[in-house]
Every structure is written in structure tokens, then in C-alpha cells.
Amino acid sequence: MxxxxxxxxxxxxxYRGLIVDFAGVLTTPLxxxxxxxxxRSGLAxxxxxxxxxxxxxxxxxxxxxxxxxxxQHEWNRRxxxxxxxxxxxxxxRAHAGVRAVPAMVELVRAARxxxxxxxxxxxxxxxxxxxPYTATGVWDLFDVRVISGEVGLAKPDPDIYRLTLERLGxxxxxxxxxxxxxxxxxxxxxxxxxxxxxxxxxxxxxVARLLGLA
Numbered sequence: 001m002x003x004x005x006x007x008x009x010x011x012x013x014x015y016r017g018l019i020v021d022f023a024g025v026l027t028t029p030l031x032x033x034x035x036x037x038x039x040r041s042g043l044a045x046x047x048x049x050x051x052x053x054x055x056x057x058x059x060x061x062x063x064x065x066x067x068x069x070x071x072q073h074e075w076n077r078r079x080x081x082x083x084x085x086x087x088x089x090x091x092x093r094a095h096a097g098v099r100a101v102p103a104m105v106e107l108v109r110a111a112r113x114x115x116x117x118x119x120x121x122x123x124x125x126x127x128x129x130x131x132p133y134t135a136t137g138v139w140d141l142f143d144v145r146v147i148s149g150e151v152g153l154a155k156p157d158p159d160i161y162r163l164t165l166e167r168l169g170x171x172x173x174x175x176x177x178x179x180x181x182x183x184x185x186x187x188x189x190x191x192x193x194x195x196x197x198x199x200x201x202x203x204x205x206x207v208a209r210l211l212g213l214a
Contacts, residue, residue: 013211014173014174015175015194015210015212016115016116016117016170016174016175017116017117017118017119017168017170017175018107018108018111018116018117018118018176018178018207018211019118019119019120019164019168019176019177019188020104020108020119020120020121020177021122021155021177021178021179021180021181021184022120022122022124022133022138023098023123023132023180024180024181025101025104025178025179025198026100026101026104026105026108026120026136027098027099027100027136028097028098028099028100028101030095031049032097033094033095033096033097033098034048034094034095037093037094037095037096037097038094041085043083043084048083048094051079051082051083052079055082057082058082061075061078061079061082062075062079062125063154065124065125065149066123066124066125066148066149066154067148067149067152067153067154068124068149068150068151068152069152071126071128072091072126072127072128073128073129075090075091075125075126076088076089076090076091089129089130091125091126091130092129092130092135095132098135098136099136100137101204103201103203103204103205104204105137105138105141106204107204107207107208107213108138108141108142109141110208110213111213112141112143114211114213117143117144117168117169118141118142118143118144119142119143119144119145119146119164119168120133120138120142120144120145120146120147121160121161121164122147122148123148123154123155124147124148124150125149127149143168144164144167146160146164146167148160151163155179155181155184155187156183156184156186157187158187158190158191161177161187161188161191161193165191165193171192172191173192173193175194176193176194176195176196176207176210176211177193177194177195177196178195178198178203178207179196179197180198180199182197185197194210196210
């Protein structure tokens with residue numbers, strides 16, 4: 001079990017841990033990046049969404065990828081066939097425009113510097129050939145990383161939140177969790193975690209105030 005940060009007990013704030021989602025929270029929205037890629041590739045702007053969300057076969061492939069049951073290489077091959085494009089590094093090409101959000105990166109750094117234990121809780125989309133965490137420069141920001149493809153669990157499964165708390169060495173009541181998908185917030189709140197919906201550019205400031213960092 002990963003212990004809480006040694007300085008966390010010195011804080012007067014009731015919160016001793018910060019748990020942050022990756023895509024759409026630490027990063028710019030994926031939707032905008034993939035729509036741009038679709039347009040540049042001569043596809044309909046919604047081709048990615050149609051293949052991954054509206055097509056049952058595409059949804060199933062993505063679910064297997066998130067749980068680590070399908071490699072990114074294989075996902076690239078099979079999903080490219082649904083879209084009608086070259087499979088070579090499909091995920092990396094489609095997400096090339098995704099960037100870290102400076103305000104959220106600064107929030108995580110400030111929280112860690114203030115003595116909070118910080119965790120990345122992410123439904124992943126593989127590591128090879130495209131590693132989204134190193135590509136955006138956020139991997140080393142965290143004390144704890146819980147990645148769906150590595151643990152065989154994905155949000156909103158309550159067990160992935162329990163595992164995150166266990167690795168942090170903290171109770172739910174001591175933690176704040178930030179995610180851009182409302183469906184992922186309820187299971188966290190059921191464990192006593194304070195959940196924040198990341199719904200705009202003011203999210204980092206709101207969380208900083210909640211944690212007593214601003």
C-alpha cells in the first residue's frame with residue numbers, strides 16, 4: 001500500500017489527497033483533437049465518434065482496450081478497419097493535438113508541494129506505440145497512478161476508486177476527485193470522496209480554493 005505524503009498531516013485543510021482524471025481534465029478535450037484529425041484526414045468530422053461510440057463493435061473494442069484486454073496495436077488495427085484508415089499508430093495520430101492544461105498541471109504541483117498525496121486515476125487507452133501520459137508530460141506529477149489497463153478495472157466501477165484510496169493510504173473523506181464525466185463522480189461520492197465536475201476553464205481555480213491552495 002502506498003502511504004500518504006509524509007507532510008499531509010501538517011495541513012489544516014480537511015483534505016489530504018487529490019485524485020485527478022487524465023483526458024479532458026489534465027488535458028485539452030479529446031473531442032476537439034480527434035475532430036481536427038478527422039478533417040485533416042479527409043474524413044467526416046464525426047467519423048471517430050461514429051466508430052468508437054455509435055458503432056457497437058467500436059464501443060466493445062474500446063472497452064477491451066480500457067481494461068487492458070486488447071493491446072493498442074491490435075486496437076489500432078481493428079478500429080482502423082471500422083473507420084477506413086491506415087492502422088499505423090492510429091491512436092497517436094488522432095490524439096496528436098492533445099495537450100496538457102497548464103492550470104491543471106500547476107494545481108497538481110501545488111497540491112503535492114503543499115503536502116497532499118496526489119493520484120492519477122485514468123481509464124487508459126494503452127501505452128504502445130502511443131503513450132498519452134508521457135506524450136503530454138504528466139506522468140511524473142503523481143505519487144500514485146491507477147491506470148485501468150494495468151489494474152483490469154475502469155471507472156465507474158467502484159473497485160477502482162477503492163484501489164486508489166488503498167494506494168494513497170487515505171480514507172475517502174480525506175480526498176478530492178476531479179473528473180469531466182458526471183457518470184464517474186457518483187461512485188467516488190459513495191465512498192466519501194468529494195467529487196468535482198471538471199466542466200470548464202475555472203476548474204483548477206475552484207479545486208485550488210477547495211483545497212485551501214488559493
